[in-house]
Amino acid sequence: MKILKNPKDWNGHEQRSSERINIFRTGKIRAFFNISNLRKRLLIYFALVVFVTFSVGAQLLYEIGSRRLNNQITASIVQQLSEHEKNRFDINKVRNVLKRLQYRMILIMGIVMICVIATMIVFTRNIIEPLDLIGKAAKKIADGHLNETVPVRNQDEIGNIGELINDLAANLQEILLHVWNHTDDDIVLLDHICEEVNSSKDNGLSKKVKQELAFVRQDITDMQDMVKAFDYYNIRLDNGKVIGRDEAEGGGA
Amino acid sequence: MSKKILVVDDSSMMRNMISGILKKAGHTVVGNAKNGAEGVNSYKSLKPDVVTMDITMRVMDGFAAAREILEYDQDASIVFLSNLDEKNYKKDAELLGAMGYVNKHKTREILSIIDSLG
Numbered sequence: 001m002k003i004l005k006n007p008k009d010w011n012g013h014e015q016r017s018s019e020r021i022n023i024f025r026t027g028k029i030r031a032f033f034n035i036s037n038l039r040k041r042l043l044i045y046f047a048l049v050v051f052v053t054f055s056v057g058a059q060l061l062y063e064i065g066s067r068r069l070n071n072q073i074t075a076s077i078v079q080q081l082s083e084h085e086k087n088r089f090d091i092n093k094v095r096n097v098l099k100r101l102q103y104r105m106i107l108i109m110g111i112v113m114i115c116v117i118a119t120m121i122v123f124t125r126n127i128i129e130p131l132d133l134i135g136k137a138a139k140k141i142a143d144g145h146l147n148e149t150v151p152v153r154n155q156d157e158i159g160n161i162g163e164l165i166n167d168l169a170a171n172l173q174e175i176l177l178h179v180w181n182h183t184d185d186d187i188v189l190l191d192h193i194c195e196e197v198n199s200s201k202d203n204g205l206s207k208k209v210k211q212e213l214a215f216v217r218q219d220i221t222d223m224q225d226m227v228k229a230f231d232y233y234n235i236r237l238d239n240g241k242v243i244g245r246d247e248a249e250g251g252g253a
Numbered sequence: 254m255s256k257k258i259l260v261v262d263d264s265s266m267m268r269n270m271i272s273g274i275l276k277k278a279g280h281t282v283v284g285n286a287k288n289g290a291e292g293v294n295s296y297k298s299l300k301p302d303v304v305t306m307d308i309t310m311r312v313m314d315g316f317a318a319a320r321e322i323l324e325y326d327q328d329a330s331i332v333f334l335s336n337l338d339e340k341n342y343k344k345d346a347e348l349l350g351a352m353g354y355v356n357k358h359k360t361r362e363i364l365s366i367i368d369s370l371g
Contacts, residue, residue: 170265174264174357233311235337241338243337244342
């Protein structure tokens with residue numbers, strides 16, 4: 001390990017370290033570590049399967065190709081042969097059989113590798129990616145962006161989860177718009193009552209009632225502010241009214 | 254008179270609520286659809302007397318679905334049921350050929366429109 005005695009070296013070392021950290025933070029490595037936990041776990045599982053398959057395969061290939069096994073097979077065959085047969089015995093034929101076995105094993109390992117990669121791609125496309133998308137959309141909906149739609153690709157269990165989240169968002173939107181429409185009507189009604197109270201000749205009563213009405217109006221306004229804090233699907237709240245996005249952007253409804 | 258009604262709305266809660274109101278009034282809810290496209294298909298297969306149609310829906314909105322239903326059957330009775338401001342959209346609904354427009358926070362008004370259809 002290099003020992004940094006000069007403080008100038010320390011600065012340079014620190015600078016290089018921070019550069020390395022920046023590369024990590026902004027580069028491809030970070031993109032890899034940013035992938036979802038599920039995808040990471042899946043990659044680890046498949047890497048383990050590949051590692052085990054190749055370890056076993058490599059060990060077998062090594063054993064088949066080793067001189068020791070060649071000699072052992074040759075010796076055991078030769079032992080059982082008569083003198084006449086020993087003279088005619090061709091060791092190369094045994095070696096050729098073993099070589100063919102080696103090639104076949106390499107081919108099988110290649111096929112296993114392709115199958116593992118294909119399974120990983122199909123699994124990622126059909127399960128991990130839709131789950132990632134559902135997770136991201138559900139987070140946005142939970143943050144109040146009810147305009148977010150969970151993409152539903154297939155009519156399977158994952159697709160059902162997506163549809164249920166969309167339904168949940170639609171239900172929440174209905175409740176909030178219901179509150180918005182009612183509170184809007186209530187404010188109009190309250191303002192009308194306030195006018196009536198103001199025109200009343202009973203000053204003592206009107207002051208107390210006016211105060212209470214102001215509280216109620218404030219509560220309703222607070223409720224409207226809460227409803228306004230959400231983003232709605234294809235809808236905009238404007239001046240107490242519910243307006244379609246198309247109309248708000250200058251198009252038709 | 255009892256009518257066969259198809260309820261089209263993207264919110265399951267609203268579908269249940271509307272169905273409840275209609276059933277209590279003596280009508281028969283023959284089907285539910287969660288978007289315009291499903292609504293069009295359900296209309297073709299169920300042939301209901303009346304369709305209650307939401308406007309803001311994913312996949313296909315209520316106006317597009319109503320247009321398709323009316324192209325398929327000019328005599329279709331469609332009543333829009335939406336949160337959108339009545340003043341702005343009632344005229345569009347009528348121009349399209351709908352039988353009525355009810356704001357969702359006054360859902361029960363739909364009964365008088367259905368009754369007026371005879």
